[in-house]
Amino acid sequence: MTARIIDGRACAAQLRAEYPTRIRSLHEQAGVTPGLAVLLVGDDPASAVYVSNKVRACDAVGIRSFTFCLPTTITHAELLGRIVELNNDDRIHGVLVQLPLPPHIDMREVLATIAVDKDVDGFHLYNVGGLVTGGTVFSPCTPYGVVKLLESEAIPIEGQNVVVVGASNIVGKPMALMLMARNATVAICHAKTRDLAQFTILADILVVAAGVPNLILPQMVKTGAVVIDVGINRLPDGRIVGDVDFEGVAKKASAITPVPGGVGPMTVTMLLDNTIRSAERMTAAAVGLWRPSSL
Numbered sequence: 658m659t660a661r662i663i664d665g666r667a668c669a670a671q672l673r674a675e676y677p678t679r680i681r682s683l684h685e686q687a688g689v690t691p692g693l694a695v696l697l698v699g700d701d702p703a704s705a706v707y708v709s710n711k712v713r714a715c716d717a718v719g720i721r722s723f724t725f726c727l728p729t730t731i732t733h734a735e736l737l738g739r740i741v742e743l744n745n746d747d748r749i750h751g752v753l754v755q756l757p758l759p760p761h762i763d764m765r766e767v768l769a770t771i772a773v774d775k776d777v778d779g780f781h782l783y784n785v786g787g788l789v790t791g792g793t794v795f796s797p798c799t800p801y802g803v804v805k806l807l808e809s810e811a812i813p814i815e816g817q818n819v820v821v822v823g824a825s826n827i828v829g830k831p832m833a834l835m836l837m838a839r840n841a842t843v844a845i846c847h848a849k850t851r852d853l854a855q856f857t858i859l860a861d862i863l864v865v866a867a868g869v870p871n872l873i874l875p876q877m878v879k880t881g882a883v884v885i886d887v888g889i890n891r892l893p894d895g896r897i898v899g900d901v902d903f904e905g906v907a908k909k910a911s912a913i914t915p916v917p918g919g920v921g922p923m924t925v926t927m928l929l930d931n932t933i934r935s936a937e938r939m940t941a942a943a944v945g946l947w948r949p950s951s952l
């Protein structure tokens with residue numbers, strides 16, 4: 658078997674092509690341009706690259722972005738104050754704090770300070786809790802991108818055995834919950850899982866988000882499985898690879914995402930989608946079509 662390559666760039670481009678029309682319509686109906694505020698604390702080079710990618714993606718579709726580069730020395734209270742200002746700024750529909758944060762900042766309190774209705778990263782406790790109980794306003798971008806990718810490839814989720822490798826709060830856990838909500842049977846594996854292969858071999862859909870190159874080898878994958886590689890790892894020679902032995906596993910899987918060019922482009926696309934939807938929700942609220950969350 659040779660796997661079909663799931664082209665995340667093409668899927669992302671197709672979705673992004675619809676955004677300028679939605680943005681134009683908001684502007685024509687209500688004079689609103691979606692706005693995203695991105696806060697970058699400190700000088701981590703990888704974070705700076707992620708932020709500039711997000712800003713570029715916003716520019717390309719017509720979302721107005723506001724970047725705030727804040728010093729590592731910023732106090733916890735000052736950072737919370739900046740977020741509250743942005744929560745109250747009508748030009749801003751999404752507030753995103755680039756992670757990780759310096760150790761003296763309480764990340765959980767920072768995420769809890771972002772207004773639920775502007776939490777386009779989907780990391781506020783309300784949005785996380787909504788993944789369990791229903792009622793999430795915004796889904797976290799990476800798992801949301803994976804779901805969109807599966808949908809666009811017409812890969813059924815309901816009733817499938819899904820194994821998620823990686824249990825982080827931003828990828829693995831929300832991924833598992835989102836697939837469970839779509840009636841998959843889900844197992845979550847992590848670094849302490851004994852004999853990872855005994856789980857992965859059962860997966861109809863295998864989602865890997867561990868940050869370990871070559872973690873998933875062909876003998877760990879069921880013939881015909883769909884393999885979604887979320888991992889992004891930079892090798893000593895500079896190459897970017899995922900967590901899956903792509904060459905080997907592609908001979909066994911029915912479909913597989915490459916790295917780069919798979920899940921990555923979908924993550925930023927879902928951020929754009931959430932920001933535009935936030936502007937649409939707020940515009941609808943302004944004419945009384947819905948009530949914003951009281952949180």
Ligand code: NAP
Nearest residue numbers: 823824825828847848849866867868887888889920921924
């Ligand atoms: P993370 O916070 O470091 O979490 C990694 C998870 O993988 C943890 O749950 C960890 O288990 C588990 N793990 C580590 N080694 C393992 C092993 N040998 N076997 C099984 N599980 C193992 O990372 P993250 O933020 O979730 O990101 C995961 C990967 O996805 C990284 O490569 C990251 O760069 C990439 N990523 C990509 C995108 C994208 O847009 N494509 C977005 C976000 C992240 P424990 O919980 O037991 O420690």
